Each structure stands twice: as structure tokens, then as C-alpha cells.
Amino acid sequence: MIYEKKKIALVGNQNSGKTTLFNLLTGMNQKIGNWPGVTIERKSGKLKGTDIEIVDLPGIYSLSPYSSEEDVSRKFVLDEKPELIVNIIDATSIERSLYLTTQLLELDVNVVIALNMADIMEKKGVIIDIEKLSEKLGVNVVKISALKKDGIENLIESIKQNIGKSREKHNIFDEDIEQQIQNVEKLVKISNKRFVAIKMLERDKEIAKSLSEPVFDAIAAVEIYFNTDAEEGFANGRYAYIEKLKKQTVKIVAMKQTVTDKLDKIFLNKWAALPIFAGIMFLIYYLSVGVVGSLTVDGVGELIDMFSEWFGATLGVWGASEWAVSLVVDGIVGGVGAVLGFVPQLIILFLFLALLETTGYMSRIAFLLDRIFKKFGLSGKSLIPFIVGSGCSVPGIMASRTIENQSERQMTVVLTPFVPCGAKLPIIALFAGYFFPATSGLVSASIYFFAIAIILLVAILLKKFIFKGESASFISELPDYKIPSPRYVFRDVAEKTGAFIAKAGTIILFCSVVIWALGSFDWSFEYGVPIEQSMLASIGNAFAWLFYPMLGEWSWGATVSAIQGLVAKEQVVSSMEVIAGLSEGAGGDIFAEGIFSFFTGASAYAFMVFNLFSAPCFAAIGAMKREFGSTKKTLLTVGFQTGLAFILAYIVFGIGHLFEVIL
């Protein structure tokens, strides 16, 4: 095979549709979204039907990276030497997109340009002379629409034709400048000579570590010619070339007011924008936890109870011993079933999140709240990790990579786990549903807003005492609104729900069995002891004093359950179900009688607060460690989060209990 072991890089501006194209070319299902910075790591796949490796890279605006995820792209293009770069250009903002192209064309690698969003371009009244553009740039230009799957065959054909081929480089700057570039090129010993030469002239910190005397002479010459520093001079030069190129190849017939502008008149309206945002966030929680929760949880719960009873009876008929029946009914079905009961609510939550991500509203949230977040030492861009984190903290924490400023990024990593994630939703739904039956939706939404308040409060403290320094800048694009693809939204929701169910069938199952075993045996490994004498109880009793001030009760059961939140937050619910099942012997309602009947509204809310703010699950702690790159910082953060959780839970219980006593 001639294409064997060849590598192609997909390079383009943020939100230009690289991953959508990548999915089309490889048949894979990588995450896409309508906001800048969805892709934060390189993703690899094979061009369908060939051995050619395609690498999808985070979006960049130039080969001078600004944030850490952008550095991934520059490093790949320069160090890993792909045989071809497919440069995706957003046809609706061609001038800015071509800026990166001018840099890519300086490299030794061949380039094919995929002119994306051709359909929208025509609607906007932009006409591009593809042949002329191709001729002027000296590379193949293919018109595509990744969303509508148009022109993909042509692009694949062009990729196959151009891979590994050499290409002539054009001069785009003025004669005098080109002369200086050539002078420096002669001194460059490595590949990508033209690119490196220009970077040296720009005094790029990465590439030009030590410059020789002739280079300084050349820098002085270009700066006198540019009448400014070389960095600005070259940027001006590139844009001057692009403007000329655009005049020759692009015709703009009419720039009408777009649907996006009309929608923004509403969603970014001076008075309506913030209420609309608060309304949307409230609705998401109100609908998923409150309305859908009360509709489904009872039904699903009953179904699981029925199954559990039937299964227990069947096992009995088969002659299974008492402990085996208990293991299956109380341990496995109880523990796993407790979590699965919340799947309908999670589906609704995931659906709303997918809509926020794909419509383009997400970037608007960052835009409209930036002013507030700036006051608290964060950036509007922190909103994106927070919102992604309301599905799962792990991708939320990773999304913080798009924040350029180091202190803002680290603060965002510390704060993202405070957002109620999908796994914390079962805890919230369980307690809110039982103790606040009439107002469960409101109470769940109140937990969300409580989280926001604490996030902002902690942000101030962190900014004041730990992450000092100036506030950074906010530079972002507002993408056009798009109607989300139902197929993609369905796939996204199905994938996340599937992952949740898979976790229930593996980690939660395993932990439930462990809890069942610890709760069924005492230290001399005798089965069938009262649960108060079990190993589990003695473990819980060792830590129960910590939880007493938020529960108002010495409860080893709630204690061990909360500790298990480290494994996975939904395990808290599973563990409580298993313990309740063992102590009553018959499952049923967790809070109705027995071991957890002491919970009141105040202790329920306090317990929710504790589980919300305490150390996140191991997976999220791992993600935090990757972003910090330091075990010490990670441990400090986890300690801080847990300490804060205790304090907040104590306060909430104190105040709540006071009300309960008075009323």
C-alpha cells in the first residue's frame, strides 16, 4: 500500500469544524460542539478505507500558541512532521483564517485547504473564486461543508493526490523583507527553514533561543523597514498580503443581518439577557430533577423493588442459601438499582447540556457573565468548564485548558468540582425528593445556585490569598447560532447515559458487594450478625464524630456512605440503599424507618451540601492532578475542598436546625 504509515494533520482556527470533518473522514465519533475550544487534545484515526493516519488538533489562530491546548497543535505540526496538513478554513471569516494559512505555507510540508461552511458562505452572500485562490496560494483548495457532508469525496481525492508531495513556497512580503528572510534562512540548519527564519526575526522565544550577530543585523534591518518591531511588522505584512488576495478572489454581494444577530438581540439584550440565562439554568435543574424526577423515580423504584422481590423469591425456590439471596437482593440489586433509578433524570440533564453546547449559547454565557466573573478573579471562559462540569467534572476540569491565564486556569480547576455533576444528581434528587416532596425542583435548583454563590466566594478568597496577580484578558469569538443535529445530540446523550449505566454495572456493583460484605460480617468473619456489630459499622463509628455536627445524630451509616463518594458520587446513594436493605432486611424506602429515619430537612440539606463540596471522585481527582501537574497541589486542593464541605455543612445544619426548632 502506498499510503502506508502516512500522517495527516487537521489544522485550523477554533470552531472551524475540524472535528466534524475528522469524524466524517474517519467514521469516528469524537465530541463536537459549537464553541471555540471543544478539542483540547490530539485525536487520532484512520482515513476510511486506507492506512493513512489523520490527527485532529485543537484549534489555533497562528503558530504562536496562546494557551496550553494550542501548544499541542504547534508542537505536532513542527515536531512530528506530518506528510500533509489539511488546513480547514471557515469560509465565512476567510481573512482571519488565511492568516494561519500564510504561516502553514512557510513549512516544508504540503497543504490542502478545505474551505468549510461553503453552504453558509453562499447564504451570507460571499462568493469565492476557488480556482484563483488555489492558483494564488499554490495549493489545492476544496470547497466542503462538513455539516452537510458536501465535497468530502473531492477532499479525500485531493488528500490522496497531495500527500507527501513537495511544494514551492511563495514570497508574500515586500522585496526588502524577503531578502532579509533569505539571509537568515541560510543560517538555519534545521527543516522548515523559511518558517524558522521568520520566527528568528520575530525573536520568538521558543525557536530563537540564541541568536547570532548576523540575525541581529537582519532584525535591525527589517524593523527599520517596517518602522515597528518585527512581530507587528510581519503580522501587518501577512494581513496586507491577505487583503490583496481577498480583493482578487472574494466577492461580497450582500451582508444581510443574519439570524444570529436577530437572536442575539434577544439573548444578549441589555435587560433580558441575565434573566434569560438564570431562567434557562433554573429550568434545566427544575425539569430534570423536579418534574421528570417525580414522574419517573417512583415508577422506576417500584419496578426495581418488584424485580428485587421476584428475584429473591426465585433464588429461594432454586435453593440458594440465605446469604446468597441477601448478596444479590440487598447488595447487588439494591446498590445498582438505587443508582439506575436516576437514569431518566440524567437523560434530561445530558440532553439540555448537549443543546447548550451545540446551539452556540455556551459562548454567549461566557460573554455575558465575564464582567461579573472578572470581579471575582475568574474569566467568562471559566463558565465553560463549569457548565461542562455539570455533566461530569472530568471533562469540565479538562476544558479549563482553554483559559490562557495560569492563575485563572488553576482557580477554575479547583472550583469546577463544586458544580453539581451528573453523579451528584442522584444524591440531590434522593434527598430533595423525599424531604421536600412539594418543592423538590426548587430545592435542587437552590443547591445549584448555592454552588454558584460558594464558587464566587471561594474565588475571591483564592484570588486574595493564593492566586494573586493582575486579571488577564478575555479574547473569544461568538460563534453563529446553529440548529443542533438531532443525530449528534442523540448520540451524545446516549453515550453519556451509557457510560453512567456501565459505571453502575462495574464500579458501583463492585462497591455494593464490598459494602454488603462489610455490613454482613463482623471482624471474626461470622455472617448474619446484626449490622450494628458489622465491620462496616465499626469503620463508620470511627469517623462518625466528624459528621455528627451536620446530621445531629451519631450515624455510622451516613458516614461510610459519604466516604464512599470518593469512588463515585452516586455510590453514596447505592451505599445507603445497601445499608438500609441490610438493616431492615427488606429494602423498601431508605428513610421510612430504621437506620436513616433520623434525617430531617436540615440534616438532609446539610448532607447534600457536604457531598457537593467535599473531595470529588477519584476520576476527577486524577483529572485535577493532570491539570496541576503536581501531587502536592492536588492533595492540598482536595483537603481544602473537604474542609470547606464540612464547615458549610455544619453551618447549613446549624441554621436549618434552628428554624426546625423554632417552627
Add this chain to the structure above:
Amino acid sequence: MNNQGRHRGNQSGNCGNQSGNCGNQSRNCGNKRKMLLCGECGNLSELRKGQSARVLALRNENEALRRRLLDMGITNGVEISIKKIAPLGDPIDIKLRDYELCIRKSDMKNIDIEVIK
């Protein structure tokens, strides 16, 4: 030092070469806050919705930010207009080179402009 001898030209001196179509604009008297009139120079944060300006110079101290702004197309002579303003007054969505970019007012203060429309 690598930065030795860095040349920064004095570009803000070329204000006044009216390249825009200022025409017979009515003076906006009712407005108490300072508003740049056509042909006047100032910084980008003073530009109002509906006005257009030409960039004269970038004075941002932060090297990385300055580089980013250049990469995003805020170069000498480029035409910028104000498109959308966040409900709380900051950041601002500006239009240049047929696309839109959100940027904070504090960063706009360091971009010198001349109003042309």
C-alpha cells in the same frame, strides 16, 4: 538580552489623515459623556456602537496578548466597528475583517484609533 534594540516606531503621530467619509455629520450635543467625533483620535474603548474606526497603534504591554491581538487581525490600519455590547457593558463584541471578536474594555484602552465613520 534578546530584546535589545527592539524598534518600536512612533505610529500614533499619523492621526488626522482622514481616510474615512466623515461628511457633514451632525454634532451630537445631547450626549454628555465624551464621544469621539469623526476624524478624532482616541482609543478603541471610546468608540460607540454604530461608529467605525481605523487602528493606529497597539500599545499593549503584555507581549503574549499583543501577539494574540495581532494574530487576530488587529493590525495597523484595519477598520473596526462595535457590534454588540455585553449586557453589563463589558466585554464588547467588535467587528473586523468580516468576523466578530469579543474583547474586554481594559484591553481596548491600549488600542489607538481614529474614527472614520
